[in-house]
Amino acid sequence: MADELSGLDTFPKLLMHHAKVRGARPAIREKDLGIWQTWTWSEFADEARCLAAGLAAQGLQRGSHIVLISDNRPRLYAMMAAAQCLGAIPVPLYQDAVATEMAFPIQNAQIAFAFAEDQEQVDKLLEILPQCPTLKRIYYDDPRGMRRYAQPELMAYDKLLELGRESHRRDPAYVETEIARGAAGDTAGMFFTSGTTGVAKGVVHTHASLLGPSLTAARMEHLGERDVILAYLPPAWIGQNIFSCAQAFVTGYCICCPESAETVMTDMREIGPTYYFAPPRVLENLLTQVSIRMEDASSVKRWLYRFFMGVANRVGGAILDGKRVGFLERILYWIGDLLVYGPLRNVLGMSRVKVGYTAGEAIGPDLFRFYRSIGINLKQLYGSTETAVFVCIQPDGQVKADTAGPAVPGVELKFSPERELLIRSPGLFREYYRNPEATLQAKDTQGWFHTGDAGYFDPDGHVKIIDRVKDVGALADGTLFAPKYLENKLKFFSYIRETVCFGHQRDKVCAFINIDPDAVGNWAEKRNMPYSGYTDLASRDEVYDLVRECVERVNADLAAEPEIAGSQIHRFLILHKELEADDGELTRTRKVRRGFIGEKYQSLLEALYSPQTTVHVSAQVRYEDGRTGTYSADLKIRDARTFPPAAAKRAA
Amino acid sequence: MILSVEGVSLAFGGVRALQEVSFDVKEHEIRAIIGPNGAGKSSMLNVLNGVYHPQKGTIRFKDKLFHDMDSHQAAELGIARTFQNIALFKGMSVLDNIMTGRNLKMRCNFLQQALWVGAARREEIEHRRAVEEIIDFLEIQHIRKTPVGRLPYGLQKRVELGRALAAEPTVLLLDEPMAGMNLEEKRDMCRFILDVNEHYGTTIVLIEHDMGVVMDISDRVVVLDYGRKIADGSPADVRGNQAVIDAYLGVAH
Numbered sequence: 001m002a003d004e005l006s007g008l009d010t011f012p013k014l015l016m017h018h019a020k021v022r023g024a025r026p027a028i029r030e031k032d033l034g035i036w037q038t039w040t041w042s043e044f045a046d047e048a049r050c051l052a053a054g055l056a057a058q059g060l061q062r063g064s065h066i067v068l069i070s071d072n073r074p075r076l077y078a079m080m081a082a083a084q085c086l087g088a089i090p091v092p093l094y095q096d097a098v099a100t101e102m103a104f105p106i107q108n109a110q111i112a113f114a115f116a117e118d119q120e121q122v123d124k125l126l127e128i129l130p131q132c133p134t135l136k137r138i139y140y141d142d143p144r145g146m147r148r149y150a151q152p153e154l155m156a157y158d159k160l161l162e163l164g165r166e167s168h169r170r171d172p173a174y175v176e177t178e179i180a181r182g183a184a185g186d187t188a189g190m191f192f193t194s195g196t197t198g199v200a201k202g203v204v205h206t207h208a209s210l211l212g213p214s215l216t217a218a219r220m221e222h223l224g225e226r227d228v229i230l231a232y233l234p235p236a237w238i239g240q241n242i243f244s245c246a247q248a249f250v251t252g253y254c255i256c257c258p259e260s261a262e263t264v265m266t267d268m269r270e271i272g273p274t275y276y277f278a279p280p281r282v283l284e285n286l287l288t289q290v291s292i293r294m295e296d297a298s299s300v301k302r303w304l305y306r307f308f309m310g311v312a313n314r315v316g317g318a319i320l321d322g323k324r325v326g327f328l329e330r331i332l333y334w335i336g337d338l339l340v341y342g343p344l345r346n347v348l349g350m351s352r353v354k355v356g357y358t359a360g361e362a363i364g365p366d367l368f369r370f371y372r373s374i375g376i377n378l379k380q381l382y383g384s385t386e387t388a389v390f391v392c393i394q395p396d397g398q399v400k401a402d403t404a405g406p407a408v409p410g411v412e413l414k415f416s417p418e419r420e421l422l423i424r425s426p427g428l429f430r431e432y433y434r435n436p437e438a439t440l441q442a443k444d445t446q447g448w449f450h451t452g453d454a455g456y457f458d459p460d461g462h463v464k465i466i467d468r469v470k471d472v473g474a475l476a477d478g479t480l481f482a483p484k485y486l487e488n489k490l491k492f493f494s495y496i497r498e499t500v501c502f503g504h505q506r507d508k509v510c511a512f513i514n515i516d517p518d519a520v521g522n523w524a525e526k527r528n529m530p531y532s533g534y535t536d537l538a539s540r541d542e543v544y545d546l547v548r549e550c551v552e553r554v555n556a557d558l559a560a561e562p563e564i565a566g567s568q569i570h571r572f573l574i575l576h577k578e579l580e581a582d583d584g585e586l587t588r589t590r591k592v593r594r595g596f597i598g599e600k601y602q603s604l605l606e607a608l609y610s611p612q613t614t615v616h617v618s619a620q621v622r623y624e625d626g627r628t629g630t631y632s633a634d635l636k637i638r639d640a641r642t643f644p645p646a647a648a649k650r651a652a
Numbered sequence: 653m654i655l656s657v658e659g660v661s662l663a664f665g666g667v668r669a670l671q672e673v674s675f676d677v678k679e680h681e682i683r684a685i686i687g688p689n690g691a692g693k694s695s696m697l698n699v700l701n702g703v704y705h706p707q708k709g710t711i712r713f714k715d716k717l718f719h720d721m722d723s724h725q726a727a728e729l730g731i732a733r734t735f736q737n738i739a740l741f742k743g744m745s746v747l748d749n750i751m752t753g754r755n756l757k758m759r760c761n762f763l764q765q766a767l768w769v770g771a772a773r774r775e776e777i778e779h780r781r782a783v784e785e786i787i788d789f790l791e792i793q794h795i796r797k798t799p800v801g802r803l804p805y806g807l808q809k810r811v812e813l814g815r816a817l818a819a820e821p822t823v824l825l826l827d828e829p830m831a832g833m834n835l836e837e838k839r840d841m842c843r844f845i846l847d848v849n850e851h852y853g854t855t856i857v858l859i860e861h862d863m864g865v866v867m868d869i870s871d872r873v874v875v876l877d878y879g880r881k882i883a884d885g886s887p888a889d890v891r892g893n894q895a896v897i898d899a900y901l902g903v904a905h
Contacts, residue, residue: 033784034796147850262794627835 005215005250009184010207012048012085014249016179019045022225022252028074031259031267039074041252044081047074047161051082052175054164055113058137062087062181065109065190069093069102069124070117072231072257075141075157077245079115084188085179088113091190091202092236094588099124103131104200105192109433110134115157118142126151184208190433191238191385202433203238203385213390213427214246216409220393221355227253227274228352232264237589238385239359243277246388268349276356280363281590283378286348287370288494292522308336309373316341316373321397341374350376357381357393360589362465362484364492365401372399380404382463386442386449388427392463403462413463414448420469421455422448454482471594473504479566481509483594486567489557493550494519498579498586500597502605503567510608511572512601513547514579520546535631538574544638547574551640559643568642571608573635575601576617604635613637653712654679654855655700655823660709662695662879669695670706671879677823682849682856684866686890687876688899693859694736696876697825700857701726701733714822727756732821734812736828736859742801746811749800750786753818754779786814789851790844806837813844817852824848826858830865838862842869867891875899 004021008014018027023042030037039047060066066083068090070076080090091109093102095117102124105111112134116122122140129135140146141157168175188207192200231244244255253275258267278286294305315329325333345351356371356378363380371378377396382404383389391413394405407413411425424447431439443449454472455465466472467484475481483501486509490499497516503509517534520543524531531537555568579585585597598605607615618632656676662669670692677683685693698704700711702721711718713729721731732753740749757779758765764772787793790810795803800811809829816824829845830838846869848854860866866873867887875883875890877899883890890896 031793033781033788034793035784144851145847259793260791266794266797 009211010084010179010182010186011188011211011245011249012081012179012182014211015041015045015048015081015085016176018249018252025225025252026254027248027252028077028255028257029271030074030257031263031270036256036270044074044078047078048081048085049175050161050164050168051078052085052164052178053168053171054160054162055082055088056086056174056178057163057167058113058160060086060088060113062178063089063187064113065089065091065111066113066115067091067093067102067106067111068115068235069095069097069121070115070141070235071095071261072233072235072240072244072255073117073141074257076115076117076235077255079139079157080189080245084182085175087178087182087186089187089190091192092234092241093192094234094236095121096234097124097588099127101200103128105202106132106135108202109190112136114138116140119145122146122149122154126153129153182207184211187430189241191236191241193385201435201438204430204433205238205388206430209427209429210242210246210388211250213388213408213410213425214242215250217390217393218247218251220395220408221275223247223251223253223275223355225252227251227354228256228271229253229275229277230256230258230264230268230271230273230349232258232261232268233277233279239277239383239389242389243275265349269346270349272349272352274352274354276350276353278356278358279360280358280367281361283358283363283371284367284494287367288516288519290344290347291494292518295522295526305340308332308340309370311336312341312373313369316375317369317399320372320375320377321399337375344374345376348376353377355379359383359404361591362488363401364488366492368401382465383427384451386429387423387425387451388429390427391423391425394462398460398462400458400460400462403458403460403464405463406461407463415456416450418469419454419456419472421451421453421463421465423451424448475503475509475566476505476507477566480564481567482564485564486511486554486558486569487592489554490550490569493553495523495546496550498592500579500592500594501569502594502598502608506609508570508609509567510605511551511569512597512604513551513572513574515543515547515574517578534578535576535633538576539633539636541636544574544636547572548638548640555640555642559645565645569640570642571637571639573604573608573615573637575604576619576631576633576635608637653677654714655857656712657696657700658710658712660696660699660706660711662692662699662704662706668879669704670699670876672709673876673879673881674709675874675881675884677855677857678871680849680853680855681871682845682858682869684870684873684887685857685859685876686861686863686866686873690878691876691899692879693876694827695879697733697827697857697859701731701825727819730820730822731825732816732819732823733825734809734816734827734829736831738805738808738812740800740808740812740815743799745797745799746792746803746814747783747787747796749811750783750814750818751779753815754782756819782820783818786817789817789847790814806833806840809833809837809841810844813841813848817848817854820852821854823855823857826856826860828859828861830860830862838865845869 008017018041024040026038027041027044028039066088083090114125116125116138125138138153139155139157139160143156184207187204188210189205190202192202229243233240248255256271258264311332315325315333318325353376356376359381379394379399382392390408391411392405393408414422416422428449452469453465454467454469455463458464467482471483473481481503486501487499490496495516498514500512501509515538551569551572558568559565581588586592604615614634614636617635620628620630653676658674660673661671687693699706702723705720760772760775787796830841849856873887873890875896882895883893
């Protein structure tokens with residue numbers, strides 16, 4: 001494979017190579033009108049070539065940027081490839097971002113070109129047009145609803161393609177020459193970080209930094225042209241870009257675009273991807289659905305499920321790791337595979353998964369073990385936008401629930417005295433766009449990237465991340481306080497959706513809780529407990545008791561770990577509303593913004609640290625029918641039992 | 653003028669549902685019929701697609717004059733409708749329900765269909781494509797194979813609209829398409845009605861109670877009260893009409 005790719009150091013060169021070598025193999029599929037439609041590599045290359053000619057005719061220059069706002073669609077990937085053919089830089093943006101969030105990237109890079117999927121995205125761009133005078137051209141894919149749009153900036157994708165075909169006919173060598181001019185060190189893409197830490201920054205990656213690690217990881221997992229992936233996460237997130245562009249371009253595997261966000265489950269079952277990525281939250285939702293459906297199944301099925309999941313729990317992981325397992329257990333597992341695990345994998349659409357990754361957040365050990373025990377090779381990896389994803393990957397046979405794995409070949413890792421993880425790798429970004437100050441802060445003069453993540457190496461040399469360095473704090477008495485670590489432990493309970501822990505420089509740890517409306521709703525239904533909605537459910541005494549049990553189990557767990565036994569959760573309350581990205585409480589990738597929440601709910605926080613047992617709250621809420629109203633009530637505050645470190649074993 | 657109704661009267665025994673009602677529908681417009689409960693709106697719609705047969709009056713459709721319509725004939729002429737209280741096959745999937753809307757366009761006989769060879773096969777593929785286009789249009793891909801009975805009300809209404817569209821009608825009669833929906837579902841439905849009107853060029857006659865919706869999306873409105881037409885004109889005209897205000901708010905006798 002190494003020989004096959006020599007000299008192919010940019011995305012477009014690879015694309016043209018695949019068109020030559022495996023021109024008839026599928027490159028990208030999309031379900032259109034209920035039928036999977038395929039572009040072969042040669043069709044993909046042809047589309048990109050013509051688009052490139054069209055974009056060139058429209059004035060897109062080498063080194064300039066083009067914004068792309070679209071779901072995963074073949075045409076989105078063709079536009080990206082086309083821009084790269086000309087040496088222009090694709091800048092994918094999150095499709096669920098509101099218009100004002102899109103203005104910054106466009107202003108920041110003075111972008112003139114944009115590609116939007118449909119009317120919804122076009123409307124957003126038109127809305128910010130006055131603030132973005134540089135924006136001159138907007139191409140759109142789906143013309144529906146835009147018949148009366150007459151803005152001079154707009155042009156349909158089909159029109160652009162037609163222009164391109166004509167221009168390509170006139171000068172067939174032009175695009176090839178432009179592709180040949182590209183070099184590994186050129187910028188290949190720019191990704192805006194989600195903004196956990198304030199203003200979004202454009203992370204600039206070169207062809208080398210995206211393709212290098214992608215190739216290393218692909219070799220490690222033996223990925224090839226016969227592999228298939230379902231592209232269902234936002235293209236603006238670097239991970240999706242790596243999985244559905246960079247890695248597809250180095251291996252020649254096939255990318256499948258689901259019909260819509262709601263059909264992902266069905267599409268996954270139809271496609272049967274062999275390579276899979278899912279953040280823990282997606283895996284958790286899947287498991288919740290399975291559990292809910294199992295609870296409603298007949299008693300025979302429930303018994304079978306419980307019995308064989310017990311078997312899987314004991315030996316499934318070991319079998320997957322190739323360890324020695326007793327003969328009888330093997331037979332039982334085999335029967336279980338026939339009756340339970342196989343059908344379950346099929347329902348999940350994971351029958352063919354050769355390797356699946358999860359990353360982004362800590363994953364619950366039970367959740368992780370569940371997937372591995374039914375024979376799905378799920379592994380953890382560690383990476384970020386700045387490192388082009390692949391920093392640590394757990395190799396086959398060395399998979400653990402609580403680590404990120406050892407460094408990928410070619411990556412150097414070390415921890416600073418403050419326990420911050422530092423990285424040097426070929427996948428490091430070049431810079432933050434037009435932000436040399438931030439670049440210097442993140443990447444020191446020796447080329448070490450400061451991740452901001454705190455952790456340590458475990459005895460096997462795996463990296464273990466506990467929290468963000470800046471969030472690791474201390475209680476007033478100096479006890480180590482890693483809020484994320486606590487929050488994750490709480491979130492591993494299916495009843496708890498989100499939680500925010502406070503305790504830095506205070507005398508004890510207290511928490512805000514968001515219950516999971518599906519899981520708790522189902523639990524309430526089983527108990528014939530009527531409720532009118534989230535807010536009502538969250539204020540029930542029974543639900544408080546349920547949550548208190550979870551908190552106390554976490555406390556018992558913590559008591560067993562000497563360094564953090566002091567950071568057990570003393571008091572908690574259940575928030576009256578779900579934390580939302582739209583309200584700024586979560587980032588777009590659904591991470592809690594602790595500082596912001598602390599300020600927004602100042603009064604609740606103060607109440608937690610006072611002897612009060614209720615706190616009054618009045619807030620605007622939005623009902624499901626779109627009306628808004630004011631919610632005003634007394635939230636309850638409950639104490640949770642804490643355990644002295646010595647008593648931990650017995651209580652747990 | 654694609655459709656015009658002249659002097660239609662309909663009575664059930666002593667109950668006079670419609671009395672001398674006349675109005676017309678222009679090609680490609682969205683025409684609303686409004687009125688208080690029992691004003692005769694649904695009866696009017698039922699006359700238009702041949703469910704009820706008026707005792708008096710004529711209906712002119714595409715320059716052909718009818719004394720009364722026969723519902724089969726109406727469907728063949730290109731008049732499709734949805735119902736106030738959803739009339740779908742609950743146990744069948746969304747796809748199959750919409751497929752039934754293509755019933756009149758199927759040419760193969762029972763035997764051919766059962767064997768699924770030759771023409772029947774080609775035909776089904778062709779119809780399936782048309783149905784898929786409607787599914788795509790109404791954004792219901794995710795429930796394609798779900799039995800209709802399991803869907804929430806708002807989606808069932810959308811499926812019913814899909815079935816009516818499958819007949820590729822020139823005139824679409826919608827009987828309270830938004831009844832019982834929440835705000836978001838209403839908004840979606842409005843968007844779909846406008847899209848149908850624009851994209852397929854379908855003429856739409858709709859009955860609706862939500863005045864906001866009627867005023868927003870319709871080109872012209874006809875108002876009925878106790879079986880009589882009391883006003884006819886643009887939404888703005890109708891809104892200001894004293895007779896309409898009296899009919900809706902009641903008036904001292």
